[in-house]
Ligand SMILES: Nc1ncnc2c1ncn2[C@@H]1O[C@H](COP(=O)(O)OP(=O)(O)O)[C@@H](O)[C@H]1O
């Protein structure tokens with residue numbers, strides 16, 4: 001036991017810091033208040049962790065500071081909320097994306113083969129320009145006057161309820177025509193990108209088949225839109241919540257993968273541009289969200305599984321909670337919302353799952369090796385590019401999952417991304433950039449500090465020799481985490497678990 | 502003898518610096534060829550150009566008659582080239598076993614080769630669960646060499662394996678490389694002239710980013726003036 005600490009000083013420091021916070025609190029407050037603050041801190045910490053895990057892995061492996069990570073959190077929340085409350089938007093837009101993406105995959109598969117047969121360089125340049133123009137024109141034609149806004153309009157008014165389905169939805173023929181145009185655009189795009197990843201051979205056939213499959217799927221969704229919507233809205237809100245988690249996370253992962261391949265990958269030799277690009281994405285993405293879903297926020301219901309009232313509620317303990325599914329659980333005489341316990345559970349489960357992935361799988365081994373020396377990994381014959389894409393998708397997928405999980409707790413609005421990004425950045429810096437356990441410990445510290453800070457703001461601080469407590473402004477709670485960061489960095493410039501390069 | 506590797510007049514830049522200004526060499530199959538030259542002559546840059554971590558702007562690199570320059574490193578490595586870099590570069594946080602396992606290109610590579618590897622380097626077997634970073638310098642060098650033996654490599658590029666190691670350890674490594682040369686072809690960069698002389702059949706000398714001299718190692722060993730001119734007091 002002590003041996004672990006002797007070999008691992010940062011862990012000791014982290015444990016001491018947590019113990020200090022807890023000790024301080026338990027001296028000032030009754031146990032039930034302390035317990036409540038701790039659990040609130042863990043809830044926040046779990047959400048921060050879902051963002052910070054990817055942030056840290058992405059930075060560790062690729063040296064990319066992904067400022068768009070908060071955006072992914074937010075997009076996850078919006079995607080999840082939309083499936084949950086108004087699946088029509090997804091059912092009408094997903095086919096468009098599938099057609100474009102599937103077309104691109106099918107087009108990229110034979111690209112190197114096609115270009116190799118075009119002969120002279122001049123031919124190629126001309127053909128490339130034509131193909132790009134074609135891709136652009138077809139895309140524009142495909143999304144021409146697509147009425148996203150009225151698709152989204154119902155979301156605010158009838159969340160979770162039945163929606164008059166005929167409205168605001170294009171006729172099947174019109175949508176199918178769009179799909180035709182977009183899959184053509186995708187083909188041209190795939191040809192234009194002529195990625196060297198898709199060489200001839202087995203993978204060429206497989207990628208082409210996969211791409212065509214996606215296009216077929218896109219067309220198949222068109223006639224199933226109305227029944228699909230009725231089916232989703234007919235599910236219990238527990239199942240819809242699970243669906244929201246899955247769609248949010250997968251959507252976030254897909255967007256992350258596209259971002260890496262399309263925007264980040266061309267810029268690995270210019271890291272400053274990468275940072276600027278991710279910053280720019282935040283603005284574009286936020287405006288996009290405001291454009292589609294509007295500037296005001298939504299609340300997502302807490303699923304019934306965590307929200308039973310009356311009867312024997314609040315549940316006196318966890319065991320009885322599993323029988324009654326009360327909205328809250330009694331903790332030392334004070335109720336605590338059970339949905340927040342779910343968030344804590346999710347954070348811990350993800351921590352363990354990713355730790356296991358890193359520890360026991362070949363992918364995890366490559367990631368750990370790549371964090372230290374990606375050149376050497378390449379020189380062993382491993383295509384690190386794809387590992388980058390996977391890790392980017394994993395990281396953004398986790399952030400998006402966090403966004404969905406946070407939606408019933410803090411709501412969904414265009415401002416949630418930035419606060420979570422900032423706190424997660426601070427956590428990662430405290431834990432040490434690129435260290436996975438560091439991200440976990442950092443988020444734990446920041447979550448606790450935030451919860452403790454909020455309590456101080458609520459109750460005020462009574463300095464010795466003063467009659468009444470001084471009221472603090474809420475910004476103090478936010479500042480407290482920066483303070484911790486400053487102290488940690490003064491003591492250990494690389495963060496608690498950071499390694500000096 | 503046929504040439505497994507031919508490097509023809511390559512020019513490599515690092516940033517805007519023109520580092521290699523025409524390097525040519527060929528490595529016959531089944532031989533150990535030494536690449537010699539003073540510090541900063543461009544030896545490491547040459548190896549990195551071959552494995553694809555740097556991309557030459559001009560010239561050709563042929564493996565078995567196939568042009569490989571300009572392709573990404575993972576592609577070139579997968580053709581059967583193993584790279585043992587300067588300063589060893591073992592993965593510090595991975596165990597010895599993981600350091601070997603990560604080099605597998607097909608499932609079971611390590612199992613197939615473990616007899617050879619642990620016979621050459623018994624220490625690695627003893628410390629199989631230890632993180633690479635906790636090994637001694639000599640053990641790290643052995644691990645770094647063992648790592649390229651896991652997969653089927655036709656050509657090994659080995660950069661200064663004796664650097665910073667005690668003489669006893671160097672003897673171990675020489676012995677291991679000598680035994681290896683029965684199975685595979687090696688392009689060896691080495692500052693330790695005695696070591697190079699013991700192992701290599703042929704040599705190339707680089708100076709200021711250019712290949713300036715080549716021939717039989719046995720002749721070079723007798724030519725004190727040449728050694729002094731390009732390699733300093735060897
Ligand atoms: N990253 C770099 N930037 C600029 N110059 C470099 C870099 N790496 C190496 N060089 C220069 O390239 C030349 C050749 O280096 P190198 O190939 O490492 O030599 P050797 O391995 O023969 O000692 C040296 O003059 C060195 O200063």
Ligand SMILES: [Mg+2]
Pocket residue numbers: 544545546587
């Ligand atoms: Mg060197």
